[in-house]
Amino acid sequence: MTSYGGYKSTSYGGRAGAEDGGGFMGGSQQGSQGQKKSYVDEFLRPVTIKQLLDCKPGYNDSDLQLDGQPITQVTFVGQIRSINPQVTNITYKVDDGTGMIDVKKWIDPEKAGDNESKFVLDTYVRVLGRIQSFNGKLHIGAHHVRAIDDFNEVNYHLLEATYVHLCIVKGSGGGGGDGPGAGQNDDSMFVDGGHVSNANKTANCSRLAQRLYDFLASSAEGTSGVNINEIVAGTGMSPRDVSGAADELLGQGLVYTTVDDETWAILDY
Amino acid sequence: MESTPRVTCAYLNSYVGKNVMIVGKVIQLRGDEALIDADGNITAHLNRDSHLTAGSGVQVIGKVNPDLSIKVLSSLDLGTAVDYNLANTVVEISHQHRSLFASD
Numbered sequence: 001m002t003s004y005g006g007y008k009s010t011s012y013g014g015r016a017g018a019e020d021g022g023g024f025m026g027g028s029q030q031g032s033q034g035q036k037k038s039y040v041d042e043f044l045r046p047v048t049i050k051q052l053l054d055c056k057p058g059y060n061d062s063d064l065q066l067d068g069q070p071i072t073q074v075t076f077v078g079q080i081r082s083i084n085p086q087v088t089n090i091t092y093k094v095d096d097g098t099g100m101i102d103v104k105k106w107i108d109p110e111k112a113g114d115n116e117s118k119f120v121l122d123t124y125v126r127v128l129g130r131i132q133s134f135n136g137k138l139h140i141g142a143h144h145v146r147a148i149d150d151f152n153e154v155n156y157h158l159l160e161a162t163y164v165h166l167c168i169v170k171g172s173g174g175g176g177g178d179g180p181g182a183g184q185n186d187d188s189m190f191v192d193g194g195h196v197s198n199a200n201k202t203a204n205c206s207r208l209a210q211r212l213y214d215f216l217a218s219s220a221e222g223t224s225g226v227n228i229n230e231i232v233a234g235t236g237m238s239p240r241d242v243s244g245a246a247d248e249l250l251g252q253g254l255v256y257t258t259v260d261d262e263t264w265a266i267l268d269y
Numbered sequence: 270m271e272s273t274p275r276v277t278c279a280y281l282n283s284y285v286g287k288n289v290m291i292v293g294k295v296i297q298l299r300g301d302e303a304l305i306d307a308d309g310n311i312t313a314h315l316n317r318d319s320h321l322t323a324g325s326g327v328q329v330i331g332k333v334n335p336d337l338s339i340k341v342l343s344s345l346d347l348g349t350a351v352d353y354n355l356a357n358t359v360v361e362i363s364h365q366h367r368s369l370f371a372s373d
């Protein structure tokens with residue numbers, strides 16, 4: 001697999017569906033705004049609450065970002081510290097030891113008894129939902145909240161959140177449980193087709209550098225290169241991230257500057 | 270409420286006066302005191318709401334006293350199917366990757 005890519009599209013998407021199909025339900029909420037959004041990057045990310053509280057809006061006031069990636073759908077675990085039933089939703093305060101966040105579960109008026117909490121205080125729950133920002137304060141619009149029966153799921157989740165964080169920040173290692181070894185990439189040749197050649201070249205690069213490289217590969221025509229402004233507009237990365245990623249790629253001899261210092265093209269040989 | 274870092278016995282020294290979260294096995298119950306094994310034995314001073322079972326796993330949140338015992342603020346019985354190695358590993362990981370876990 002192109003390790004992280006594989007994690008994102010195959011294993012993770014697959015599992016989100018298998019668990020309770022919560023992964024893609026949010027799509028309809030934003031459709032009505034008439035604003036075209038890319039759902040390519042939208043995947044269910046396991047996080048700690050501390051990570052959620054640290055999320056910053058991306059460049060151009062775009063979606064919230066975590067580790068330089070847009071973030072919308074999340075899953076996390078925590079203990080319910082307070083239950084506050086409202087007219088249209090139940091608001092829970094959920095605490096996982098790293099922080100506390102409000103989780104709003106909207107009430108389905110068609111469903112009898114949906115307006116009462118099924119949970120006792122201090123129960124560990126798993127939440128699947130969408131990050132929402134209201135008056136500068138973050139909360140989670142929950143698609144699904146369920147009690148955790150096996151406490152080990154809590155620890156398992158914290159490790160998974162760390163694993164995904166490291167995959168994104170440090171680039172893909174031997175992800176998905178693939179053992180280390182030379183033959184590892186052979187599999188993916190058949191699975192992912194053309195994408196793999198990029199992944200092989202940028203295997204040692206950070207996630208941002210990989211994203212820049214993939215963008216250049218998909219948009220570069222001829223040898224004139226792509227200007228930083230175009231890259232910022234096309235990827236949603238901040239100019240600083242783009243510069244950093246470009247420096248990294250330059251250092252590895254994967255790209256070169258063309259008409260000026262902020263225009264890059266892929267060095268193909 | 271601010272965050273409660275996950276710790277084992279070995280980390281108590283660095284958290285005197287702070288609130289922490291400990292996952293361990295209840296070794297012994299003596300009145301309002303409990304001995305909890307979290308990669309080493311920790312004495313916990315229980316509150317009235319604590320319902321611990323010897324031999325079961327427990328998660329306690331409490332304040333670290335200067336003598337490295339814990340004044341329990343809240344406790345949760347975890348039953349017997351707790352993987353303590355996993356819990357201890359998570360503590361190590363959470364201290365290695367503080368940006369995900371610790372807010373200080």
